[in-house]
Amino acid sequence: MKRQHAIKPMANTLRPWRVMGHAFGRQTFSAAIRDWAFSDGLIWLHLLKTVTAGLLALGIAMLLDLPQPRIAMTTVFVLMQPFSGMVLAKSFYRILGTAVGTIAALALGALFVQQPELYMLGMIGWVSACIAAAVRYRHFRWYGFVLAGYTAALIGIPNVTAPHDLFLAALTRAAEVTIGIVCSSAVSASIVPQRSSLALRRALQNRFANFTAFAADVLDRGIARSQFERRFADLVDEIVGFEATRIFAAFEDPAMRSRSQHLGRLNSEFMDACARLHALHQLLKRLRATGSASMLAALRPYFHELAALLTPRAGAALDASHVAGHLRLFQANLPRRVRETRRPLEAAPPESLADFDTAAELLYRFIDEWGRYSETYASLAQRKVASAQRSPGRYVSHTNGFVVAVVFVRSAVVMAIAGWFWIVTAWPAGGLAMIGAALACALTSTAPNPTKMAVQMAFGAVLATLTGYLFMCYVYPNIDGFPLLCTMLAPVLALGAFIATRKRAAGFGIGFSVFFCLLAGPDNVLDYAPDLLINNGIALTASMLLAALVFAVVFPSDMPWLIERIMGDLRSQVVAACNDELPGLNQRFQSSTHDLTSQLRMLLTRRSRRRRDALRWMLATLEVGHAVIDLRNEATLAGYARVLHPHWSSAIERTCKDLARLFARPGTRALERALVSVRLATWIAQDMLQTVHTDRDKRHDLQRILSCLHFIRTALLDKDAPFNAR
Incomplete structure (x- = not known):
């Protein structure tokens, strides 16, 4: 009895630990589930929504008896994004791009009836111009321009030799693409939307x-x-x-739109x-x-x-x-x-x-x-935002004209080679090769490393061809009914979508998903022709490799002269800070400088001296340009300084002029001239400061001007500054 009595207190003391351990385990499990839901869970949700939208588009296109339902499924995989806002924005511009591309295909077909050479030249010019405009106007406007070119190629190229089918092909292709747009938007916005x-x-x-x-x-x-x-x-x-x-x-989000x-x-x-x-x-x-x-x-x-x-x-x-x-x-x-x-x-x-x-x-x-x-x-946490005293900042993007020109010429060269080979050899799959070339140029136009992405898409096309061959020979003949078809397609489509979410292997996933749907996606009337499938797969792979070869050899993205042009645009922001009108200048200067720096970081992906120099030029540009804008603003507010010293206005103008010359053409003489101008303006400001020393407000104004001038001088004398390194 004593022994049992001795054990009871121990059991009572253990019970809270059991309860605490149970609670602790439940909290740990809940935290683990929550962490999974906001990390890997989002990826699985994206795969579920992408596959669901693709199969839904395929089923609706089949139900409407459209000739190529696989185009609707392909549209979903080109369009789907993790966030619903991305899909809606992409869908909006895709609809506009599809409509413009359809009109362009019909117009080119009407101008060059039964003239394939001229038709090909017109198509190459149109697609290349659209891709170049996409680089100039980025974000989802990029996608609208890309679709305007790609849709025209997708509709017009297969009908080069059969112009009487062009109008019907345009209508059916527009219908198939629209179904893909609607399905991707509806699924993304209705199934656990990720805002x-x-x-x-x-x-x-x-x-x-x-x-x-x-x-x-x-x-x-x-x-x-x-x-x-x-x-x-x-x-x-x-x-x-x-x-x-x-x-x-x-x-x-209407609230975000209003704000x-x-x-x-x-x-x-x-x-x-x-x-x-x-x-x-x-x-x-x-x-x-x-x-x-x-x-x-x-x-x-x-x-x-x-x-x-x-x-x-x-x-x-x-x-x-x-x-x-x-x-x-x-x-x-x-x-x-x-x-x-x-x-x-x-x-x-x-x-x-x-x-x-x-x-x-x-x-x-x-x-x-x-x-x-x-x-x-x-x-932002307030339900109603108070009216701002400051003017709203407007972000100004800036793209170098040489970059746009290089993208245009690069796309035209790739498509011209593919089109020339098609016309000379009369290759049955040559039209698809040219479509693949246009697709490669479009999707890699803003990629940090277009050569790498094109090669990855080529390997994705090979894998899609092999997988499509297995489906064509062994899966489709043994399938009866749409539910079983969806069951067999879902794992393959999910695999491609999953690989596309990996940053370093996105090209493999995009190439596999898009080209599997394009090559081996089921139609209402399925044509069991493995030889045609392999021929088309070879055409797409060859077009991807051709694009990669041109990107790597003829037009590499990090060409020294092209990088130097962008660097010149970056330095020219200081020229604008010295010469442009002051209202809104700070916002324009800041946004353009950051935008150009981001472009340089995308082109110079490898850690190198050029990448480091580009970043340091950005820091020097931001430092001196911001100080010059402050100096001009302070000098404008202290307008009475013109009366205090007859050479004050000319000293400020000379300082801005010499600083602009330094950043436009960096060099030792330009640096020395800028230092002399800053020093002269500093001496004049110091003389005026002694004159108004008893006036507190004017003294503070001139002290702020002196601080701006001194900071600019220290920036010019900095041994780590890029113009000093030269």
């Missing part, structure tokens, strides 16, 4: 948290140059990608905050390099305090409204505290005082821009 607006909100949350942590690291501890460049380049990609996601969200200008201003303010942080980081780096220990020691408490404000407490979530409030309070007290800190340093050399004043001014501007961004971001 791109939600993805946009999550991206904004992550961006706010990541940039806040990045800013705290820069201010508190400082980070290495290579790490800063890498993290800043990631911010550039986020800024450019944000615009595409904003367009997607506007197609599916489109608000989101545009949010992105513009984020670019301003990034530019201010970069400028502050650059100046701190130069102060450390020049050994300005006393200035750094005087400024370090402000950086530590600000970094502490930006760092949330352990376990606490980052609240944008609280961050904005803390920043505004810190900003309001900063001028008085800086004046108190500066008084003991007034005996220091003028150059050191200029470093202190410039750093304090940059810190104030960064806090102001980051506070604006935090307030705008916090206002």
Whole structure:
């Protein structure tokens, strides 16, 4: 009895642990399920929706007795995207592109009746022009232009020698494509829709948290140059990608559509905050390099305090409204505290005082821009957004004309070779080879490595041909009924869609999915002709390899002269900052600079010296261009300075002119001339500062101008600047 009595308390003490272990296991299991649902679960959901939409389009096209239901299924695999907004946007532009392409095919057929050579030339020109326009007008406008060219080829090329069938082919093909569009949109929007607006909100949350942590690291501890460049380049990609996601969200969410200008201003303010942080980081780096220990020691408490404000407490979530409030309070007290800190340093050399004043001014501007961004971001949580005092930011994309021309010539060369071989040899599958060439040029037009993607699509076409042969010989003859057909097609279609979601193997998945549907997709009247299937597969594979060969040998994407042209466009943004009209200049400068940098990063995929130089030119362009815009704005506000000194206006104009010349044609002489102009303007501003020293407002205006000039001078003298490296 005693022994049993002794055991009872132990059993009672074990029971809570059992209950706690059961609860802990249930929480762990729920967390694991939740993590799976937001990672691999989304991929499986995308596969389910893609296969469902493809089979639904196939069934509806068969039910309507269309001649080629496989085209409807192919459309789904070209069209389907993980987010419903992406599908809706893509569908909208695809409908427009399909309609324009259909009209173009009919017009070319009417102009060149029974003249295949002229018809082919007209088709090559049309498709190449559409692909080039797609590169010029990106996002989902790209898809509209691509479809305008590809649909014309898909309708017109098979009917080159039979123009009397062209009109009927255009109608049936448009019907098949429309079915694919409707099915993909309906399935994506109805079956567990993944809203791109939600993805946009999550991206904004992550961006706010990541940039806040990045800013705290820069201010508190400082980070290495290579790490800063890498993290800043990631911010550039986020800024450019944000615009595409904003367009997607506007197609599916009325609330996001009504806040489109608000989101545009949010992105513009984020670019301003990034530019201010970069400028502050650059100046701190130069102060450390020049050994300005006393200035750094005087400024370090402000950086530590600000970094502490930006760092949330352990376990606490980052609240944008609280961050904005803390920043505004810190900003309001900063001028008085800086004046108190500066008084003991007034005996220091003028150059050191200029470093202190410039750093304090940059810190104030960064806090102001980051506070604006935090307030705008916090206002997104409100049901009704207050009217903005600042004008909405407009993102301006910029594409070099040489890039557009190269894409046009490259596409024309690939299609001309395929068309010439078809006409000379009278190859029965030559028309499909030319369609494949057009498809390769279109889908790889904006790929970072078009050669690699074309080769992957070629291997995907080979795998699709082999799989189609097995289905043609062994699967289709033993199938009876549409449900069994769907059961056999689903695993194959899901495999292709899954591979297409892999970033490094997307070309394999796209090639397999699209070409399996195009080559071996079932029709209402199935023609069991394995030899025709193999011949068509060889034609598509050959066209992909031809495109890859032309892309690699004749028109490589990273041609040095082409990269130099884009770099010239990037540097020309400083020329625009020096010469263009001030209203809206900051938004145009920021967006164009980030857009061009993103294009360079896509073309220069491998880590190399050219990729590093491109990023450093972007940082120098952003640094000097932003400072020039600040200088011009401050000089405009201080219009009375023209009266204080007769040479002030000419000094500012000469400074802008010489800086523009430096970035237009970098060189030692241009750099020396720009340094002389900046120094002359600085001397004149210092003389005027002594004149108005008793007027507080004018003194502050001229001090801000001096800070802009000093910052530009330090940027020009930076030994790490790309124009100094030359």
